[in-house]
Amino acid sequence: GNSVTQMEGPVTLSEEAFLTINCTYTATGYPSLFWYVQYPGEGLQLLLKATKADDKGSNKGFEATYRKETTSFHLEKGSVQVSDSAVYFCALSRNYGGSQGNLIFGKGTKLSVKP
Amino acid sequence: DGGITQSPKYLFRKEGQNVTLSCEQNLNHDAMYWYRQDPGQGLRLIYYSQIVNDFQKGDIAEGYSVSREKKESFPLTVTSAQKNPTAFYLCASRPGLAGARGTDTQYFGPGTRLTVL
Numbered sequence: 001g002n003s004v005t006q007m008e009g010p011v012t013l014s015e016e017a018f019l020t021i022n023c024t025y026t027a028t029g030y031p032s033l034f035w036y037v038q039y040p041g042e043g044l045q046l047l048l049k050a051t052k053a054d055d056k057g058s059n060k061g062f063e064a065t066y067r068k069e070t071t072s073f074h075l076e077k078g079s080v081q082v083s084d085s086a087v088y089f090c091a092l093s094r095n096y097g098g099s100q101g102n103l104i105f106g107k108g109t110k111l112s113v114k115p
Numbered sequence: 116d117g118g119i120t121q122s123p124k125y126l127f128r129k130e131g132q133n134v135t136l137s138c139e140q141n142l143n144h145d146a147m148y149w150y151r152q153d154p155g156q157g158l159r160l161i162y163y164s165q166i167v168n169d170f171q172k173g174d175i176a177e178g179y180s181v182s183r184e185k186k187e188s189f190p191l192t193v194t195s196a197q198k199n200p201t202a203f204y205l206c207a208s209r210p211g212l213a214g215a216r217g218t219d220t221q222y223f224g225p226g227t228r229l230t231v232l
Contacts, residue, residue, distance in 0.1 A: 032219050043121075043205055043223035044158075051219075089157065093219040101146055101165070101209055101219050102173075107157040 023090035138206035
């Protein structure tokens with residue numbers, strides 16, 4: 001079946017450090033892949049997405065590339081800020097059967113950035 | 116402004132009581148979803164609806180019920196049969212028909228935190 005595995009946190013970094021949050025997936029077919037971000041006490045916001053192999057999603061300095069050969073969608077940012085402190089979720093969309101369009105989420109990775 | 120609203124933000128209920136969480140969207144989206152979030156467990160799907168007057172059970176539907184009488188509304192009732200209802204509940208919606216590329220992004224409301232006393 002479909003599943004998403006992302007690195008467990010918490011991840012603590014100093015401001016301006018390089019960020020990588022690993023995400024790998026198992027899926028039938030060709031799902032779309034997403035990164036969502038959740039700030040404390042809020043809902044999820046879409047950070048970026050990719051819909052096919054080798055696509056790169058990017059937003060606010062974050063990037064992730066859809067790698068079909070390694071079934072990965074790792075999130076990266078070259079220089080994190082204190083305001084990036086949040087929980088990050090990797091997700092894929094089911095693309096078959098009656099549950100088309102449903103998302104499967106990883107467990108989330110909490111990022112804390114220290115000044 | 117277009118968006119998804121959930122009310123109330125915080126909800127307290129006594130054991131044995133049913134409670135209904137509101138979710139409204141003015142995005143003209145076809146599909147709507149309810150998720151439950153517990154610490155360290157990510158999001159788990161409770162119910163979803165891809166069209167008005169139709170809905171499907173998700174992965175953890177026991178103890179919950181929904182209705183979809185209007186396109187813009189998808190209320191969730193947490194019944195007394197739900198053994199551990201204290202959690203953060205998130206509603207989401209998605210445009211277009213299932214499976215169509217470009218319409219698989221879900222947009223989330225701000226959430227309702229339910230606490231059972």
